[in-house]
Amino acid sequence: MIELVKLDNTIKLDIRYAREDNFVGRPVYTEARAFLQRDAAEALVRVHQKLKEQNLGLVIFDGYRPWSVTKLFWEVVPLHQRKFVADPQSGSIHNRGCAVDLSLYDLNSGELIKMPSDFDEFNEKASPDYAGGTVEEREKRDLLRKMMEA
Numbered sequence: 001m002i003e004l005v006k007l008d009n010t011i012k013l014d015i016r017y018a019r020e021d022n023f024v025g026r027p028v029y030t031e032a033r034a035f036l037q038r039d040a041a042e043a044l045v046r047v048h049q050k051l052k053e054q055n056l057g058l059v060i061f062d063g064y065r066p067w068s069v070t071k072l073f074w075e076v077v078p079l080h081q082r083k084f085v086a087d088p089q090s091g092s093i094h095n096r097g098c099a100v101d102l103s104l105y106d107l108n109s110g111e112l113i114k115m116p117s118d119f120d121e122f123n124e125k126a127s128p129d130y131a132g133g134t135v136e137e138r139e140k141r142d143l144l145r146k147m148m149e150a
Contacts, residue, residue, distance in 0.1 A: 001035040001064055001097050008045045010052075012059040012105050014112075016119060017069070023120045024076055034063035037097040044100060047147045052107065054143075059112060061101040061119050065094035077122070084122040104144055113140050 004011050015032035016022040036044065048058045071088040086092030093099040101120075104113040116133030117125035124130055128145055131138075 002038050002041045004034045004036060004041055004044065004060060004063060007041055008048055010057060011045070011048050012057060012110070014059050014061055014119075016061055023122070024072065028069050028072060034060045034100070035097060036063045036100060040098050040100070044102075047150075050147060051104065055107045056104050056113065057107050059103050059105045061103070062094065063100050064097040065092060065099075067091060067095050070095055081122040084120075084126065102144075104140055115141050115144075 005013065013032055013034055015029060015034060017024070018027050018029040018032040020026055022028070035041075044058065051057055067088065070086050070092050073085040074082065074088050077085050086094070103115060103119070105111060106113060114134070114137050116130050116137045117123070125132060128141070133141075
């Protein structure tokens with residue numbers, strides 16, 4: 001595992017699981033840090049560098065996640081929203097350091113770019129095919145997805 005900001009300190013961190021403003025309602029991490037497997041981290045840095053051409057950058061909400069946190073998420077999420085969290089029986093690719101929760105931010109202002117859904121919004125707005133929101137929100141979501149898939 002490697003800490004993302006050690007590869008590129010212009011990647012913005014917004015580790016909400018280290019604060020109270022997350023769906024659990026309390027910090028579940030003691031530090032606001034993000035780690036990934038090296039290959040995943042290096043790919044993420046490449047996306048971040050490419051986005052700079054559009055005056056955008058990546059903001060990271062979460063990376064590697066201990067299994068104990070995956071288990072906690074499963075326990076606190078209502079049954080009807082469990083499709084949005086990993087079942088601890090099988091774990092998550094977050095537990096392996098190969099998944100990241102992220103969004104975009106404006107490099108000039110430092111402000112988050114609006115997307116059709118907010119971080120950890122457990123409803124249909126979180127779908128990558130959600131047709132709601134504004135045209136600009138969908139365009140930014142689609143740009144992020146396209147860049148990450150490339």
